[in-house]
Structures are given as structure tokens and as C-alpha cells.
Amino acid sequence: MEFSDYFPIWDTMEPRQQEAVSAGLISRTVKKGTMLHGGGADCTGLLLVKSGQLRAFILSREGREVTIYRLFDRDICLFSASCIMRSLQFDVAITAEKDTQLWIIPADVYRRVMEQSASVANYTNEIMASRFSEVMWLMEQVMWQSMDKRVAAFLLEETSIEGTDCLRITHESIANHLGTHREVITRMLRYFQSEGMVKLARSAVEITDRTKLEALGGE
DSSP: OOHHHHSTTGGGSOHHHHHHHHHHOEEEEEOTTOEEEOSTTOOOOEEEEEESOEEEEEEOTTSOEEEEEEEOTTOEEOGGGGGGSTTOOOOOEEEESSOEEEEEEOHHHHHHHHHHOHHHHHHHHHHHHHHHHHHHHHHHHHHHSOHHHHHHHHHHHHHHHHTSSEEOOOHHHHHHHHTSOHHHHHHHHHHHHHTTSEEEETTEEEESOHHHHHHHHTO
């Protein structure tokens, strides 16, 4: 399938705008762990995922990370091109969580098309509003939700993404997703294990009582 099949408002664009995007379009295949966007100083461009999985996260001055959202097939990231939005500098880093195929529309190309096309401008605003909603939801979780509920919800989300109750994931990785310290996650997972909700192994967490974990996670 071509880029036009993945970009939902392609048919609303004028031929000259489609040509401009096609001419500037960059196709990339990246390995798991690749850093695609390093933060506010970069203006990588708009990312559209063809297949794979990306992670968008905030990095504090102390080096702690917290995931704000993931990107899957057909998902679009605008924070990697935040320079196209006047007065907006959103310091988000983006890495590949799995081997990923994606397209990049350079920021200057997308900006010109957005200025010419009302449908592209409206679509851009809709995506930006959706992403900010996710950021606000994350802030609510961090401020008001207890860590045991956040860890339980994260594990359940991961099993849904991976399609298995046996997760290959480290305590450090979970801590990075949730914006906390590895020791906090280790202590929480040991508590979950003592309650029969999970079974721990080296770099792995297996869900053993989904019902109990869902009750804790608020599902």
C-alpha cells in the first residue's frame, strides 16, 4: 500500500499539494531502539507509521522518562514536527519500540501544504488536540492515581498490545514508561507476586490472575 492509502485526507488535497508531499516524502525502516526524534531542538517532520511501534516520551533534567503515548500502524505524530505550529515547542523524544516502517514528511513541506489547505490545517489541529488530551490524561494519572493502580493498568495494556500474558520486559523499562524509579517498580511487582497476580522471572512478568489485576487497575 502507498502513502496515499495511509494518509486519511489525501483525497481532499489538491494535485499540486499531493505532488509536493510525494516529492518530499522520506521512507524509512528503523530497528528497535532507534531514536527518531530527540526533543524540542529537533524538527524531524511529521511521522506516519506504516507498520511497527513507536514510543513518545518526555525526558526530565534528571534523566527520568515517562511515556505519553505509543504510535501503531497508521498513527501519525505531529510533536516530532512541533516547529510547524507557531509558538509551540513541545519537548518530546520518539524511539522505535519494535522494528518499524514509516514515512516522514519534512516539516517545511508539511507547513506549506497546511498553509494552503484548510482540510490539512483542520486535520492537523484535530491530531494536536487528541495528543494534548493524552498528555492531560497522563498528568491526571501521575497526580491522582496511586502507583499500584498505574503499574497494574500498564501491565494490562502491555498484554493487550503484545497479545500475551507473558511479557518480556524489565523493571527498568516499566519505570521509564511510568516516570518512576526501578526500585519502586521492583517493590510493586514483588507485592503483586505475593498477592498471586503475577509471576516474576529474569526480564519477564507473567500475568497469573488477570481478574485481580483488572480490579486493581480499575478496568
